[in-house]
Amino acid sequence: MEGEGERERKRGGRVCCVCNEARASVKRPKTLQHMCRECFFHAFESEIHHLILNNSLFSPGERVAIGASGGKDSTVLAYVLSKLNRLHNYGLHLFLLSVDEGITGYRDDSLQTVHRNHLQYQLPLQVVSYKDLYGWTMDQIVDVIGFKNNCTFCGVFRRQALDRGAALLKVDKLVTGHNADDIAETVLLNLLRGDVARLSRCTSITTGEDGIYSPNAYRGFAREFIKDLERIRPRAILDIIKSGENFRISTTTKMPEQGTCQRCGYISSQKWCKACVLLDGLNRGLPKLGIGRSRGSVGSENGNGSKVEKSIQGKQCGTLDF
């Protein structure tokens, strides 16, 4: 009897290199293997499972929030994590956490996806909004700042909003759907800026006490550049991440010290955190006040020398590192 694989070969199609039966529908950039849907899903999910185990990412009984934007990556994250949690008895209490930035025609649509995920995967959902947290929606911010610099507000506020939502849910950990492209962009951005401190941390699978989110147009250029590289060499994205992982800083290099914002208590190496500087500018009718490269134009470097290491529950805002 002629098998499915043989028929596929006769039709001139590629056969999955794992099951040798079904038609291949994806070529993985990571391994260059041609795989069918089923084998790809299986490989993808079991790689995530082993990654979780090998890095001891979770402990039984932990409360874990999934940053749910309604986009493809965080939707896949919610699906896979809830499936693995059931299948392998991780014993995690999972939550969906969404930030509503108040962008009409964009986030309101994707929040509908999050509501569907909430019902489908039966995960409790918490939505926090810029309007409630900061008194401004992104639409209102764009009205005063224009389109040019609004990414700074959106990125800084979102990161802090996720941390505030995590604190509300009293979770131990927050997971996000940042993908390989996002990490490669961040490696490249930190390299181009000569930011050695961030370059050395940005590939960590779990993150600590400060943010590396680079919310501006420069990221767009890094993205285009990486996509061009990928066209020439599909492994380029993974190569960039590998270089970032291999990067080591001499132990004698002086790094910025972390403290807390004197205004809101959020993690900051300045007197005020970036969100407070931006918000202050907005509220005083000087929306461009906090925009620029320096982290916080108000106050000076925190000099208390203490290293802040608290859980998400233990402080007003938490510990996500973009």
Ligand SMILES: Nc1ncnc2c1ncn2[C@@H]1O[C@H](COP(=O)(O)OP(=O)(O)OP(=O)(O)O)[C@@H](O)[C@H]1O
């Ligand atoms: N509004 C939001 N609410 C909750 N989590 C968010 C939000 N925006 C981003 N995140 C988290 O940060 C990750 C990366 O953000 P990014 O801006 O790349 O997401 P996206 O393009 O909206 O959607 P996705 O990456 O999920 O396809 C998301 O996967 C998600 O985990």
